[in-house]
Amino acid sequence: MNSCALSVIAPAKLNLFLHITGRRDDGYHELETLFTFLDHGDELHFQPRQDSRLELAPMNGVANEDNLIFRAGELLRQAYQQRGLEVCGVNIDIDKRLPMGGGVGGGSSDAATTLLALNSLWGNKLSLDELAELGIQLGADVPVFIGGSSALARGVGEQLQAVDVPQHWYLVVHPQVHISTAAVFGHPDLPRDSAPLPQQWQHAEHRNDCEALVKKLYSEVEKTLQWLLKYAPSRMTGTGACCFAAFDSERAALDVLEKLPTEWQGFVAKSLNQSPAHTALGLN
Numbered sequence: 001m002n003s004c005a006l007s008v009i010a011p012a013k014l015n016l017f018l019h020i021t022g023r024r025d026d027g028y029h030e031l032e033t034l035f036t037f038l039d040h041g042d043e044l045h046f047q048p049r050q051d052s053r054l055e056l057a058p059m060n061g062v063a064n065e066d067n068l069i070f071r072a073g074e075l076l077r078q079a080y081q082q083r084g085l086e087v088c089g090v091n092i093d094i095d096k097r098l099p100m101g102g103g104v105g106g107g108s109s110d111a112a113t114t115l116l117a118l119n120s121l122w123g124n125k126l127s128l129d130e131l132a133e134l135g136i137q138l139g140a141d142v143p144v145f146i147g148g149s150s151a152l153a154r155g156v157g158e159q160l161q162a163v164d165v166p167q168h169w170y171l172v173v174h175p176q177v178h179i180s181t182a183a184v185f186g187h188p189d190l191p192r193d194s195a196p197l198p199q200q201w202q203h204a205e206h207r208n209d210c211e212a213l214v215k216k217l218y219s220e221v222e223k224t225l226q227w228l229l230k231y232a233p234s235r236m237t238g239t240g241a242c243c244f245a246a247f248d249s250e251r252a253a254l255d256v257l258e259k260l261p262t263e264w265q266g267f268v269a270k271s272l273n274q275s276p277a278h279t280a281l282g283l284n
């Protein structure tokens, strides 16, 4: 193993609330959403090469050229080249653990971890703000993973205010349906007129404005939430399909996981106010 090799977690995120306050002319939605990270995620391995190639091990379900990991790597390489900086090639491998299209931000987190890790391997020539500017080209959720702190996000998700949120143990359940973010945001019945948060937003009602529509379109999501709500306060994350329930202890969350109907998948994880990717790369 090369001594410069890196293994870095790409953590899941939860949207503790997600309010839609408007729609821009380009179709993107104005959001107010509270992000936190989980100590559970994909694991990416970066191994420098002798040549200048970026090689990504194949991942089930996504062609390599469409993979956000590969696209993030290419984007960063171009940014380095535009500055006249030479970079080494890298082999990238992934242990994919997060459900795809699950609302826990797996693709965005993979992209952000790739930007952070390659930047580190290539000498940290770009600032976190510059990485976030590259990241927003790949997805609205990438900047929060670059910022690395729990945050209240506005705009389409790129205007970030770091905040500490109370930590819990979460049971995250994936009802095994794949939901397209674009289809939910494009649906005519999606409510888009939530009032902006008050100054004291911590005490405002917390809800996910996509939840009612997604429950109507996907009965498995409705069933999942009904089941979780028997045990703890529960909500959907992002545009679904994952739903999460908050517990005060790992034991309490694991007790409910043990009762999970076999047709669904779930995991228990602790929330983190700092991304484990930042901790691994010494960016905190």
Ligand SMILES: C[C@](O)(CO)[C@H](O)COP(=O)(O)OP(=O)(O)OC[C@H]1O[C@@H](n2ccc(N)nc2=O)[C@H](O)[C@@H]1O
Pocket (backbone or CB within 6 Å): 015, 018, 027, 028, 029, 030, 031, 033, 103, 108, 138, 139, 140, 141, 142, 155, 156, 157, 181, 182, 185, 186, 238, 239
């Ligand atoms: C719903 C959230 O997960 C909340 O964290 C994100 O806002 C979605 O972030 P993401 O998956 O990185 O989204 P992108 O890949 O940028 O966009 C997917 C699609 O969702 C829609 N989209 C996304 C974000 C946003 N603020 N408004 C939108 O309307 C757009 O139609 C876009 O084509």
Ligand SMILES: Nc1ncnc2c1ncn2[C@@H]1O[C@H](COP(=O)(O)OP(=O)(O)OP(=O)(O)O)[C@@H](O)[C@H]1O
Pocket (backbone or CB within 6 Å): 061, 062, 066, 067, 068, 069, 099, 100, 101, 102, 103, 104, 105, 106, 107, 108, 110, 111, 141, 181, 238, 239, 240, 241
């Ligand atoms: N490395 C990757 N991991 C997961 N999905 C990827 C990746 N690269 C590209 N994709 C594509 O992105 C789509 C959305 O994936 P992702 O798992 O990020 O959804 P999500 O958790 O719903 O995201 P969000 O909460 O940000 O909307 C996938 O269906 C897949 O086609």
